[in-house]
Amino acid sequence: MKYYVYVLRSDKFERNYTGFTTNLANRLKEHNSGKTISTRPYKPWKILYSECFSTKKEALDREKYLKSGIGREFIKKNMAL
Structure with missing residues (x-):
């Protein structure tokens, strides 16, 4: 099974x-259809960045990093925001 960490942009x-998800396309649809409470008010979303991992632990560790202050700076610098 593949595990994905993603960054969406509104x-x-x-x-x-x-x-984090195992089905990136389906998860994006969920965000844009309003099924996710935390992202509902900010639709529409597009995928800004994603990474694929072979283990759940790797993906969750990367998600945690990207949500940290250093990770948010990484996103800002590398995604030209």
């Missing part, structure tokens, strides 16, 4: 959202 509200 250009309309200038917000990012970082998450």
